[in-house]
Amino acid sequence: MRAIHSAMEKDKILLNAFSKLKSQGINSTWSVSIKPFSELRDECRRLMTDSSFVRELQVYLQSRTVLRHSVTMFFTHIAMAARAQWRDVPKDMRPVTARGWFLGRWIPTFLIINGPIGRFLCSGDSPLNVLLRTEYVRYPLLASARDFLNNPLFRRLRNGFGHWSFDWEVQGTESYVVAYDWEDGTTTARLHQAEADAFHIVAFALIEILDDVIISERNET
Helix, strand or coil: CCCCCCHHHHHHHHHHHHHHHHHCCCCCCCCCCCCCHHEEEEEHHCCCHHHHHHHHHHHHHCCHHHHHHHHHHHHHHHHCCCCCHHHCCCHHHHHHHHHHHHHHHHHHHHHCCCCCCCHHHHHCCCCCHHHHHHHHHCCCCHHHHHHHHHHHHHHHHHHHHHHHCEEEEEEECEEEEEECCCCCCCEEEEHEEEEEEHHHHHHHHHHHHHHHHHHCCCCCC
16 A cells, blocks of 8 residues: 555545455544545654754654664565565465465554554654644644554554464355453454454555654655
C-alpha cells in the first residue's frame, strides 16, 4: 500500500479495513473519517509546523536512532513479503503459501508496533504522546490513531504475534487467526482472516504516515 497507491486509493483501502472492524467495536474519530489516510497525514503535517514539538522530536530521535533503523527494516521486509506470488505455486501448496503471504506481512507489523513504533506513540517519554495528552482536541485523528494501538482486541492480537503464540484455523472455506496467552495457553483473541488483515492494514497505514511525515520527514504527496 506504500508506493503503488495514490492517497485517494489509500483512503479507500483504509475505509474498507475500518468497515471490517466495525463489528469489533472499532468506532473512533479516525475510523469514521471520510478520508482516513489523507486527513491523518494532513494533521501530522500540521503538527510538524509546531517548532517547539519539532525541537523535542529531534532530541528524541537523536537519542533513539533505532527508531529510524527499525522502520527502514520494516518496510524492507514488507516489500519482500508482498512480492510472494502464492497463486503461482501448485494448487495443493496454495493454502499454506497463502498463509505464509499473510503472516509475512502481519508479523513485522505487529512486532514493530509492539516495539519502537508503539513506544513512539504511547510511551511516557515520547514527545508525541506527551503532546497528545494535552492537545488531543487539536489533533483528534492522531490521538485516535494512538488509542487504536491501545484497543484491547488489537493489543491481544499484537501480543499473540509478539510472543509467537498464535495459530491459524481453517473451518470449511473460512480462515481464522487465534492468539493465545503465552503463559497458560488460553485463547485471548480469535479473528477472521479478513479482520486480522484489516488490523494490519490500519497499523501499516499509521506507520507509513508517521515515517513519511514525522520520523523521516519525507512529506511525500
